[in-house]
Amino acid sequence: MLDIVQLHADISPRMSVDIAHFMAHKGQKVGILGPNGCGKSSFIKAMLQFIPAKSHSYFIDGKDAHQMSRRELAEYLALVPQHIPELAFSARYFIELACPNPTRKAVDDILSQLGLLHLADSQLDQLSGGERQQIYLARALAQQPQILLLDEPTNHLDVANQLCMLDTIETLPQTCILVLHDINLAARYCDYVYMMKQGRLVCHGKPNAIMTSENIQAVFGLTMITDRHPKADCPRFTYQF
Template identity: 40%
Template sequence: MGVRLDRVSFRINGTSILDDVSAQLPTGSVTGLLGPNGAGKSTLLRLVAGLDTPDSGQVELDGAALHNLTRRETARRVALLEQNAAPSVDLSVREVVLLGRIPHRSRLLGGFGGEDDHRVAEESLAMVGGSALAARLWHTLSGGEQQRVQIARALAQRPSLLLLDEPTNHLDVSAQLGLLGQVRALGLTAIMALHDLNLAAAYCDRILLLHRGRLVAVGTPAEVLVPEIIDEVYGVDSDIVAHPRGGHPVIVFCAVADPAHPPQARKSSNDPETGSSR
């Protein structure tokens, strides 16, 4: 059944952050959460993760209202990877991934780290191609490696829903493509807040586009990422072409003209000021 947002609204000190957001995200789908800075993307992820509570409306996970679940139940079903979610002390990669087992700790035993937890941690690292990193210390990893380990930590929770807030920030192109490819290969229901529209078009099944706290458009990348909507939300002119290999939409942005400095007319080929020929 996936995730259902039913007229979700959220305010802070009377200021509307999200207003009447409704959408249905099928199980197993990868959804790109898009919008300019301040559109409400991170807030919506926190509401879906159960860290904040809507002022009105509700979030449902596989048919169950989130507010009816305990914090422990939610943590077992939903994994949120927030921006800059680095450990406060320098741990080994294996120890970082084991943090994902905290929601599964037995209160009777009062701890974690047994054989089952280590097996799950190793399996989670393997799922993101990080097995060789297990003994490394966190501070020795590259940005791309750290993001991979953080996803492994989230997977160690054994969630049915994976939430990622700007997972490609500060990564080079190769690391971005590798990371998003791994998320798709997991087969989990995932929601990713992204800034790059072309990455969203390439790796997401569905798009939720927010603007000023409202849901402007929802649908496939081809349905949502069209010039009229992009201009409405981002204020930029664009053209859409099909990717020569994947066939998905590629957004080609046009430079924004500065009205104070209009472009100069081209010089003719025999213009005496340039003395050039074209």
């Protein structure tokens, strides 16, 4: 479980992130929603100690994250970033770098799990953005973390691969914290959702409880038509043009 109380990070002279309380339970799929520039990615970076942040308490699996080094933190948290660099490595070698005990079988098992074994010997800089995104997920899993932090994991993916990626994430045993922009995908795939605006949490809860037209209007400034998804137990949103 991850539990953060009163986290503060200054992002720029005009922007800060202030999180009163954020929690993610074991195995839960937690979405973070909000408009561009509201601090979602900065919050993820603060969890990883990539940017300076202060918090009253920050515990992972009952252990004080304030006392952890970057190496120790990497045993608990793994990141799938939003922007994927083009590196001149093979996918296999790139994943091996993250494995605690790298073997060909270990890497092949992860790639097979994600349906990516055919990309094992491909150079990252020759893959599409979507393929690199999926290889980064494989690398994150190779770290054997308890918690995956996924910053816009559907970025660069076409619609079919977005659903494939989220279907895969849904089946993972790890706690997954996902920054998402698609309201309907968050409603369908997340067990719990936090909605952010201007660096602060506006509301949080299960999608059926807090993903309402009123809250979408308050956070995104959008007027939405809301009904129920015909096949999934979640709300469905349609833009009112």
